[in-house]
Amino acid sequence: MAIIEAGIPFPPRQAGDRSAQAMAVLVLCAVLLLVMIIASLTVGASGTSLLQSLFAWASGEPIGLREKVILFDIRAPRTLLGALVGASLAVSGAVMQGLFRNPLADPGLVGVSAGAGLGAIMAIVLGGMLPPAFAVLTGMYTVPIAAFAGGWLSTILLYRVATRKGRTSVAVMLLAGIALGALTGAIAGVMVYMADDNQLRDLTFWGLGSLAGATWTKLFVAGPLIVLALATTPFLARGLDALTLGEATAGHLGIPVQRMKNVAILTVAGATGAAVAVSGGIGFVGIVVPHLLRLSIGPSHRYLLPISALLGAAFLLGADMISRTIVAPSELPIGIVTATIGGPFFLYVLLRNRGLLDM
């Protein structure tokens, strides 16, 4: 009774307004992410009851050294890195789809991740050849910065090739992505040929796509770039919404289209570059997550972008848990898990959007 008299907590819902729905999904995804974070911290091959230890620690009780090491030196950086990488993969997918005005655009599919990977590989192999002053300046950030630069150049190249007069041809975009992937693959091959044994060990991990190497250092290296990239998204939302009507109309709505596109490209490059630099090529998150969300909350980027970050983080933590438990005590590369889920899903999206390919 009292609740009814107190009135409705939300403004009355209006037909066609999906923001209440979006808020509900946002809360749901936040809760899901929290659950996944706790699960990721406590589920694994260690055998001890980490959940109890975690709650004990949270309530200020002392916990064993072994538990402490597993929780805070192994699981915590991996969990945080997984969440950040998942968020950046999903958000860069969503931003790229908005920018290309196409649900099939994804950094992994169209060669942007490959470009970022090439940047990282070049930094590892050629890094020793840099003038020392430069190496000191960029330090441990050399690899992520190079990955960012590689992702940025490939996004710009792709946008130039695939978009004419403000319209994106999906066929050209996907084909250009294949060409870009082949080209970066060839150069990466040359780099591997040039690499010494030490560097080869660093490189092997790119192909796999894994969170296994997560450390606090990696987190500090990739974290700022990812946070910076995610921080631009509130400023992109309105512009990307307007862009659905076409570039000219977005301009007439007062959007500084060129500037907005530049920021979007930088965001995609930053998020993809940082993710690739620390975890290699993990595919399909950027296509699965935004697509699922558009089905439930609609395409408005104001909600799509933040919720993609939450769901992408939760999704990747889930995939990571599968990857480290399914063949325990050994580990399946997480890229295989996301591809197993994402590959069929992508085919399904492709078939549903078949009409788009004929443009």
Place this chain on the structure above:
Amino acid sequence: MLNATDIELSIGKAPILHNVEFQAQSGQLTAIVGPNGSGKTTLLKAMTGDLPYKGIVTLDGTDVQAIPAPSLAARRAVLPQAAGLAFPFTVLEVVRLGLTAGLGAQDSSLPQRALAHVGLAGYEGRLYHALSGGEQQRCQLARVLVQVWEPTRNGKASWLFLDEPVSALDIGHQLEVMTIARRFADAGGGVIAVMHDLNLTSMFADSILLMNSGRTVVQGNAQTVLSDEYLSRAYGCRVRVNVAPLHIQDAPYILPHMADLI
């Protein structure tokens, strides 16, 4: 007042517009007519800055290229001839995209009022992609109306640039939409509309620019422009212009001349 002087425009190497002159007054509905491919859309795109041109376009004496995008968006809205939509927004969400810097941003009831205006009340929850072509066009018009809701603001006219706003519409909605444009002009706003139907143009327009092959044939009021001679010259077919005896304004009406076609 909008003034386009000596507009030259090429797309690639192909020259499309040649020395076009065009004026539109606020408080008036100015129509642009001419055969398919005569450059009507191209002229509109030049004036809205979508295509680079040589010549000068001024709005109340200021070069439009010198007006910052947000202030231009607050006083000028553009309805394109063909409007696509990349993602499945609802009708309400599409119209809300028009809530820009202007007064619209504060008044959240505007989208619904605009939808009611264009005869789409009750369509708020429908997906844009599930509308008919004519309904989509009216939905886009509602978005445009929301953007410049007040025909005049701070003593300055607001402007509507409409490319074939009624071409996909049935006769009832044609009249409804033209009446909206007419009222906007009567309230002090400026309306520039590319039109196909010469009889609707005659009924609603204060001034008409007749184009052919990227050139101005003539600009003036209906009685001047809608003459046998000009129309035959521009459209390459013979027409007969009459004055409807029952028509309130003695506006000309145009019938195609059958003799040539048989």
